Amino acid sequence: MTAYRLLADIGGTNARFALQAEGSDFADVEVLACRDYDDIGAAMDAYLARAGARGHATDAIRHAAVAIANPVEGDFVRMTNHHWCFSIAALRDARALDTLLVVNDFAALAMALPHLDEAGRERIGGDIAATPGRPIGLIGPGTGLGVSGVVPAPGPGGTRWIALAGEGGHASFAPVTRQEVDVLDALWEEHGHVSAERLLSGPGLEAIHRVLSGERLAAAAITARALDGTSAACRATVDVFCAMLGSVAGNVALTLGATGGMYIGGGIVPRLGSLFHASAFRARFEGKGRLRPYLARIPTWLVTEPYPALRGGAVMLDAATRQP
Incomplete structure (x- = not known):
């Protein structure tokens, strides 16, 4: 048995x-x-x-x-x-x-990253090589926003990985464009503190759309209409969401020194398909002023392992x- x-x-x-x-x-x-x-x-x-x-x-x-x-x-x-x-x-x-x-859950997900093969991940951006034996970062929007990573440590049997269990999704959101300032202003009125999770999650996608268009739609409807091209407003919402995600992912990569790579997990991004690849995610990931060259050499991957x-x-x- x-x-x-x-x-x-x-x-x-x-x-x-x-x-x-x-x-x-x-x-x-x-x-x-x-x-x-x-x-x-x-x-x-x-x-x-x-x-x-x-x-x-x-x-x-x-x-x-x-x-x-x-x-x-x-x-x-x-x-x-x-x-x-x-x-x-x-x-x-x-x-x-x-x-x-x-x-x-994101500490567990992070522990899987060193073991993923090419079938379990999809490259986002250029053909950039990871630096072996360096920290790996993770961010993932779903019902909430998970943030984690793994750091290498030498062990008797070789390198072992230590997962970081934190609540980085609840760190304060920082806007990059005037449009994002407008979104932040509106959510400040509602919530006081506005975390990255307030925007980079299923409810966050709905909040961005409501502020930008005045329309209340469920997250699934927003992504469906953006994907089939029936709503320019929904496409604009998805574009803003992906750009914000790029900025926050870049922040995580800088904080962890994640030259071993930055991974995107969670349930939302895989559903965006070609819209995510065509978005400003990678440009915003790298867009950190004097540290742009540092981030430009960090590969980004979408987790496709089920x-x-x-x-x-x-x-x-x-x-x-x-x-x-």
């Missing part, structure tokens, strides 16, 4: 689950809507019940890793962009787990359960 461990990637909208046997790829990946469950335990139980009904041995699971869109500090976790909250110890004990590793946070969580679980 296969001995599985449980992996989960919990965002503000969706919860992704998978099983993994030692030395194997994922089995039985399933995506559940968070709104359909009262808490993380209910979602976990529902997934395991369905996976068991599909013939997997879920009763014997003793190790699990959960990557979650939230700071993880201490035992109690309360999600920022969803109502779920839980005690790690209580969740572990209720499901008879020997190990329950709970980590920030479940990168699950993969990174598996790497972190390996380390947590490894025998000394």
